[in-house]
Amino acid sequence: MRKFWLIFSQAVTISLAALFIVQLFYPSLLGNRAETPRDNLVVVKEADTTNKNPNQGSYSSAAKKAMPAVVNIFTSKKATPNPNQQFMDDPMFRHFFGDQPDDELRPENSWGSGVIVSSEGYILTNHHVVESADEIEVALADGRNFPARIVGTDPETDLAVLKVDVKSLPAITFAPAEKVSVGDVVLAIGNPFGVGQTVTQGIISALGRSHLGINTFENFIQTDASINPGNSGGALIDTKGNLVGINSAIYSRSGGSMGIGFAIPVSLAKQVMEQIIRQGSVTRGWI
Secondary structure, three states: OHHHHHHHHHHHHHHHHHHHHHHHHOHHHHOOOOOOOHHHOOOOOOOOOOOOOOOOOOOHHHHHHHHHHEEEEEEEEOOOOOOOHHHHOOHHHHHHHOOOOOOOOOOEEEEEEEEEOOOOOEEEEOHHHHOOOOEEEEEOOOOOEEEOEEEEEEOOOOEEEEEOOOOOOOOOOEOOHHHOOOOOEEEEEEOHHHOOOEEEEEEEEEEEEOOOOOOOOOOEEEEOOOOOOOOOOOEEEOOOOOEEEEEEEEOOOOOOOOOOEEEEEHHHHHHHHHHHHHHOOOOOOOO
16 A cells, blocks of 8 residues: 555656646647736726716817807997098199099998897997997807897996897806806807907906906906907806806907906896896996
8 A cells, every 4th residue: 555655646746747847848738828027018098988078178068058148249430521521522622632542431340249148139248349339230159140239338347238139049147156266267258359259268367356447346357268359248157158257358568368357247247237228327326
């Protein structure tokens, strides 16, 4: 019996030794592949296909919500007649001095922006956009154009309300004033330099800016979202597409955006707008 176990142990030992040699020198005979060293692996970060919000980090939903309610405003003013035109048309004058360049009167055109605040056709904009306009035309985001009339203005806050005779317009929603904070991301929507509706992005840089010499009553939101000539009267919105303020002015040495823009807060704009719509003007207490 002892001799049998001795032979068995020797056979097992020889088999294990042979298996070790084959594994070491001829691994392919056992059907095994050498493991790739982990140092040579490239870890690829796969996209999360379960993400329910594919536009995370994008403000497209806010822009799509607010853009239909922002309009382009085109104004024209009749040119002032030349007081010497009658004298220049005199035949005797023409005999000695010849025909002068044609002084045909051409209207002065300008542009701005506005925000539809009611589906009944009320539009909020800046007073200085329509201050001296003889004719006002409003271009909607869907390409339709309509003439507009002034319901009332308030120069002391630089606000004005227009009216177009169109129903069922896309009106903007107002953000709660108490939810606005410094550092919030905002979008400015308007018609800079008359190129068409444009969206720019920035943050709220400061609140309650005053003593700027722009308006009589000042309580501006300061933002670094690009605001240029033509943006006046346009919308400053939050990332949910709600109206935060009415773009009104910029600080600039060149006439273009330098990262310091000012918007009238929605709380003040709403008070003025409601009074203008209700009674055509704003009434304030005084001593």
